[in-house]
Amino acid sequence: MRKKYILQNKLLHDIVKTNKHFINKIVRHDIINLLPYQSARLLHNTQCRQILLNANESPKNHVFHLKVNTFNRYPEPQPQKLKFYYMKYININININNILITRGADEGIELIMRTFCIPYHDAIMFCPPTYGMYQINAQILGVKYYTVKCLCNFQLNLKKIIHKINNYNIKIIYICNPNNPTGNLINKNDIIKLLKFVNNNIIIVLDEAYIEFCHTYTLLKLITQYNNVIVLRTLSKAFGLAGLRCGFIIAYHSIIHTLKKVIAPYPIPQPVSDIAVQALHSSYISIVFDNIKNIIANREWLIRKLKYLNIVKHIYPSVTNYILVEFINVQHVFNYLLKHNIIVRQQNQITQLKNCLRITIGTYHECKQIIVVLQQLLIQ
Structure with a gap:
């Protein structure tokens, strides 16, 4: 019996080893060496x-009950009711054509990169210490990335950022505001200086996943002043709906129109839309x-x-x-x-x-x- 068990284990080990060798022959080499995000x-x-x-x-969990349970049909690709409620919630001078619903802000990070960056040619920039998924998405998509470390007070090092912009083919700059994991706000004047310098030639993504905790400091209104600003939002943090995976991209309508060409056909499951709408009621x-x-x-x-x-x-x-x-x-x-x-x-x-x-x-x-x-x- 013991010999049979040893033989089965050896056979299983050989199969795993063979499959790993096969996968390593066909997978991209940069993916073999990729260190995934440690969630x-x-x-x-x-x-x-x-x-x-x-x-x-x-820390608080709130119970929701589905109001619609039609599961045999594909959901609305971009639920209009949800976009309307989110538009009312953010309360700035935009319409629903400025909003795209995503599977959490994480999908928004990846979708923007996938839409605007040519693999192995274009580059993104971010300023560590910051959210790790900017780098990992770039590595997965074959997009180059450049970093400019934050100053000792975790503010942007504008001088070095501008130097890199002048020397590299950068398409997108990701700014986490408030920044994760440091918890601080990025100086608004520095962001505006950066916007004026890039002059619509580079997309500036403002990741506002934590903005509800300091909501008066949102920079959402910048999308009404600059065509190249994208704001990322989520219901995962302050809304207590991390398990729902519902996020939003808010941007100039032509950016949203372009992103819609690339996003998956039915990204928002009907139960997600149902609960998200309930969460955006004033109560x-x-x-x-x-x-x-x-x-x-x-x-x-x-x-x-x-x-x-x-x-x-x-x-x-x-x-x-x-x-x-x-x-x-x-x-x-x-x-x-x-x-x-x-x-x-x-x-x-x-x-x-x-x-x-x-x-x-x-x-x-x-x-x-x-x-x-x-x-x-x-x-x-």
Whole structure:
């Protein structure tokens, strides 16, 4: 019996090895070496007993019920009702032809690149430390990418950005605002200076995934002044609908018209559209902004408490639902939190963020648990 088991295992191993060799012969070489994005759910298994503070999700879950359940037909490619409700929500002088619905803001990042960049010829630019999917999408699509590191205060280094624009064939610049993982706003005047310099020759993408936490600082109105501005939005963060995968591209109508040629035929499942419309009713929006107030209060409470811990070296200012914290002996802190079922996000591998953890702001109870566990670590 044991010999049979060993033979079966060897046969299985040989099949896997042969298949891997076959795949490696036909797949793009740059994909073989690609390091995929390490999403929060990939890094750690979701368990109900864990406090999940590593994906910048809302700590509150709201129950919705489907109002339409016609599943035997393809959905409306771009649900007009949803676009209308989102247009009302953002409340600027545009119409539904300026909006494209996507599968989260992530699809928007990829779709813009796929539409405007010629593989192995054109390039994008972004300013680390920032959201990792700009780089990974470029690598997947065979688009060159150039980086200009942020200044020490995580603002744009305009001088170096302009130098690279003058020397490379850059089509798109991605600016995460507020920035992830640093939590700060990018200086509006710097963005406007950049827009004036590129003079419609480069698309500027403003990724506003976290803007609801500081909504008065949105730069949405720039799309009414500049034809080359694209704003990305999502219902994943402040709206607490990360599992829905619903995002929006807001831009000049000719950009939206072009993107619609490239997007998948039926990207928005009918249940997604149904729930998203419900979430954009004024009654739910008021719940969202009440929750934002609670999150901000929890953020400020957590910051105050962390300042008293001598293992905390620095807490970076944040306008979002997460904070970036520099610790003494960060790996030990991360492992200790993990051991006590508190999952935060490692940033230590990023050059500019050595010894840092990104902590999502959860409920008051969850924030309190972080402090309790870190106090236990101190007295060990």
